[in-house]
Amino acid sequence: MTPADPALARTDATPDDGAVPDYVQALERAASYLNAEQRAMLRRAWAVGAAAHVGQSRKSGEPYITHPVAVAQVLAEQGLDVETLVAAILHDTIEDTPLTRAEVAAQFGETVAELVDGVTKLDKVRFANRQEAAAESFRKMLLAMSRDLRVILIKLADRLHNMRTLGAQSPEARRRIAIETLEIYAPIAQRLGMNLMKAELQDLGFRMLHPWRHAVIEKRIRSQPLVRREALAQIEARLAQRLAMEGLEHRLVGRVKTPWSVYTKMRAEGRSFDQVMDVFGFRVVVGSVADCYHALGVVHAAYKPLDGRFRDFIAIPKANGYQSLHTVLFGPYGSPIEVQIRTREMDLIAERGVAAHWAYKAGEQDAGNSAQSRAATWIANLVESQRGTGSSLEFLENVKVDLFPDEVYLFTPKGDILALPRNATALDFAYAVHTDVGNHAVTARVDKRLAPLRTKLASGQSVEIITAKSAVPSTQWLEFVVTSKARTAIRQQLKQLEHEDAVQLGHYMLDRALGAQGTALDRIPMERLDAFLAENRYSRLEALLADIALGNRMPSQVALALAQPPDAAPEAAQAAPAGVPQERILITGGERGVISFAQCCQPIPRDDIMGYHTAGKGVVVHRLDCPNIAEYRKSPERWVPVDWAREVAGNFNVSIRIEVENRPGVLAQVAAAVAQAESNIDKVEYLERDSSIAVLRFGIEVTDERHLAEVLRGVRRLRVVQDVQRG
Known part of the structure; x- marks a missing residue:
């Protein structure tokens, strides 16, 4: 039976039929910039993919192969290279079909196989819940991105086509996928400068998440009153006339607001629909950077600029490579006019972001390289931070913090520019310069004035970080940093410091226990110590000492095993010399992790205290009048003598x-x-x-x-x- 809609004709065709389906022809039209050999490779990829997915259907009823081909078409419209398009066609084969990575590599090369593998989700691994699976999948995708940026471009195109065809999913699935798109994928597209893709992902996500709100706002945008349409035409004509009189070759377009941008502005600024829509937007595209500044003077002469609303993203580009001049003019009806001015290359990069790199011909890639190198730097920082996070979920939360791009632009003492998220502090700046600078930061100079590390920074400020070798991070730092790099580095360093404290405390406790046996750690034969470590599966002595401090091993038992010669009777080593001094651990308030204070009695400096060696917690300090002391007296071997140091700091x-x-x-x-x-x-x-x-x-x-x-x-x-x- 022939479908009524000619656009759906021959969707079930396979390479064996000899017919080329319409969806493949649409892809080939979009990829017409490829040469004949590359187009043949694209056709071959479709043949392999269609054969691999034969018999599989989407929830809409269409053959599954229509989806990966549509993903490739999205990328072809961005001007991506043939390897990316082939990988897009095959991106679900390793996961969902008998086709293996080795077969993909043999037929299309190692690069295509690496791209396909990078996009493949971790369905074969078991996770505690869906959130953990998604987070781990994202972590794997990030690592693949760090090797080749095209992985994320395929993933974004995959998500975009899924969002376009989300209607076949259940309401619960639509909501879950829409939230994930708005929280993760749209911000990634924005972070990579791909504004066209970002805008469509946001609008589709909004439509699926809040269909009624989307419909109401979309209807009101379409039914603009005649007065507004006339005002828009009058402003456009005046700007075009002034630019032409100055001899500036230009393209002037009115910017139409999307339902998502209207909705977010209404929520963020507490405005009504009419207040949000009472802003006219135009984009001026010219030939050169010099023309941008010339055009800025022209529009300022046509309408008066609003004070404090000019932004120069050409001299100081955004972190994703975006460049443009932004100004707001006072319109003829009292309404603001937002104007963006940029070159053709800047416009291409603003719309396509990192994808613009592959759209340039050889030898003309400077503009594309800017966005790509910035994206690569961002991903490298994410890769560095993910190494220090304990779980995929924690890493994903850190990435979300970095994905929302309200930025401040700051200067180092040498004049270099760093971009940080809004509300970033001097400590975030320190970690952006280098992890070691952050770890040893003491204070900052902001515009040459001393300022605490928690100081929030504003665009244009010059920041210098003052460090000291003895300085170390504190847990309070986590309360005011906003970047994932700073948060991850602080947590990693705190864990390291806690480990060092645990080793030091474990050394003290073992030495004291060995003293009771009439010996010391440095007097234990190395062979006996190595044998004990090997028998108990410790890679190093430090691991054993940390385990002792954390209460996972009793120091008296370890001392007994180490002090007792292999051929001695078990009782021989148990006799302790009389009068072994019980040296007390002095608490200074700077302890990390291995010494904690009991919540049952909440000891404070000057209280009479004792320490109790608790499994997994280390030494827990109690007051001597704590109601639980009677219970602890039953295990005197776990008592640890502690006292307050002469100088105790902290709250x-x-x-x-x-x-x-x-x-x-x-x-x-x-x-x-x-x-x-x-x-x-x-x-x-x-x-x-x-x-x-x-x-x-x-x-x-x-x-x-x-x-x-x-x-x-x-x-x-x-x-x-x-x-x-x-x-």
């Missing part, structure tokens, strides 16, 4: 229990009294409450017991407070 968590009159404004009075004593409040909860009395528990931070006493005195002075105590 410590403690709870206070306050009984107050139950009336309006009481909570604010108590909070103000705590703040006046220079203490931070972490949390507040009601323990009891009736018509006259309320019992509150405040979680606060103090430096020591004296500071806590000062807070308690300040709260007691309040008339509404009936009782306050540590609790």
